[in-house]
Amino acid sequence: MAYHMGTECLICEGSPLFFRRASDSHTLFLFCPECDSVWLDPSQLSAEQARFPEFEHRWVIPGTEFRIKGGGARWASGGEIEQVGWGHLVVGTFEESEF
Ligand SMILES: [Zn+2]
Helix, strand or coil: CEEEEEEECCCCCCCEEEEEECCCCCCEEEECCCCCCEECCCCCCCHHHCECCCHHHCCECCCCCCECCCCCCEECCHHHHHHCCCHHHCCEEECHHHC
């Protein structure tokens, strides 16, 4: 199960932004599964704030030391999203098989 916001990706407009947990098993961020763009703070969603992890750099989020894929990275649970105070931003879910 993957939870998403009502906001579309500001880079590709091809998907809503999903809540994902980083490889440190702790940090939550917003993620576009279409173009792999990342935002660390849902209150600062702009094209300028987007970060672009790349396969060539082991999917590490620029400016951080954690990855969007591998390690403890996975879709954030509803409880994890509530815990960081972002629960009110959730507008829907997808089954992972829908990706
Ligand atoms: Zn995108």
